[in-house]
Amino acid sequence: MRVRRVVGSGKRQETYAVVDDDGQVVEIVDDYLAVCTDREYSPNTIRARAHDLKIWLVFLRMLGIDLLEATPEHVDQFAGWLRRPIPAGGLRAVEADDLPGREASTVNRALDSVWMFYEFLARRGLGMGLHTGRVRPARTGDHRGFLAGIAAGSVTERPTRLKETKRRPSTLTDSEVQRILDSCAHLRDRLLMSMMFETGCRVGQALGLRHEDVNTDQRTITLRPRDNNVNRARGKSRDPKQIPVRQTLLELYTDYLFTEYGELDCDYVFVSLWDGNGATPMSYWAVMSLVKRLRRRAGIDFHPHQFRHTHATALLRAGVRLEVAAELLTHSSTRTTSDIYGHLDTDDVVDELERTGFWGAR
Structure with missing residues (x-):
């Protein structure tokens, strides 16, 4: 059983399908993924859901359970199996390196895919639709609408969900960023790393950048x-976002155009210049290949998304309002920004205590 990339309907040109061992599309899953495609979900989202449902089908086949006969208890077992893939009811001796195979956040994403699939089936009168959610009273911290407080609220939640440990996003120090930039052998590479650091844009957003998107005036x-x-290349935002940049970044862009880009006939800002393929847009693979080289040169084990984490953390530490930070990071809401980056480490706490004079007053 595998996931295949196929041509989608409607606006989307790319979608995914789950194919069984005989090469046949699993139709009932394909119907659900087709709805996701028609709703214009991101191809990356559809691909993730297709992979999650493929794993669910593999699990059910291992249990000998038909897709429409699955129960919430099977979903509970699925969550345990994702964390530690031991056949249901199987026993074996505990080993020293017997750690969970998947993070709780990864498991919860797969569980959400399964529940949403069965909610889709419930509209057809199939599957375990009546058990896909449970209602509980609203609690502090739940997302609430503008009418919250007028009447007693309630929240619908998934029956099965693992508790996730909230981790502080990994960031880079200023000296580490400088070492990475100094390790770049080409202006194109330095511009790419600088843009992700100074704007907090995602790799996909940078790779999709056209010259018309850069306004030097x-x-x-x-x-x-x-x-x-x-x-x-893809970014998560649905709407265009205009991001202010410093003059030094634009000067680096200009130097790159005159020194390396030259007279190339290409709309994309970041192109593959030295791999023999001509002026083709730079790919994700090319970026990760570059990152591996920079890791060796700088002696820093980093990932491109750390530039985004570093930029976002610096914004909030500098006192930039949450709604402004959310706009700059192209988040759909301030809640997303707060959930990911609304954290404090020891240095932040110490700085605040010294700023308020709390320690000096005691």
């Missing part, structure tokens, strides 16, 4: 969601 770049990027 207004000193801005516009991150536009596009479905037709030939390098399959």
Whole structure:
């Protein structure tokens, strides 16, 4: 059983299907993924759901359970199996390295995919639709609408969900960022790393950038969601976002155009210049290959998304309002920004105690 990339309907040109061992599309799953495609979900989201449902089908086949006969108890077993893939009812001796196979957040994503699939089936009168959610009283910290407080509220939640440990996003120090930039052998590479650090944009947003998106007069770049990027670069935002940038970044962009880009006939800002393929848009694979080289040169084990974490953390530490930070990070809401980056470490606590004079007053 595997997941295949196929042509989608409607606006989306790319979607996914689950194929069984005989090469046949699993139709009932395909119906659900087709609805996700018609609703114009991101291809990355559809791919993730397709992989989650493929694993669910593999698990049910291992138990000898039909897709429509599954119960909430089987979903509970599925959660345990994802964490530690031992056949249901199987026993074996505990080993020293017997750690969970998947993080709780990964398991919860798969569980959400399964519950949403059965909610779709419930509208057809199939499966365990009546058991896909349970209602509980609203608690502090739940997302609440503008009418909250007028009447007693309630929240519908998934029956099976693992407790996740909230971790502080990993960031880079200023000296580490400088070492990475100094390790870049080309202006293109330095511009790419600098842009992710100074704007907090995602790799996909940077790779999809066109020259028309760079406005040197207004000193801005516009991150536009596009479905037709030939390098399959994607950003999560649905709407264009205009991001202010510093003059030094624009000067680096200009130097890159005159020194390395030259007279290339290409709309994309970041292109593969030295791999013999001509002026083709830079791919995710090319970025990760570059990152591996920079890791060796700088002696720093980093990931491109750490630039985004570093930028976001610096914004909030500098006192930038949450709604402004959310706009700059192209988040759909301030809740997303707060949930991911609303953290304090020891240094933040010490700085605040010293700023308020709390320690000096005691």
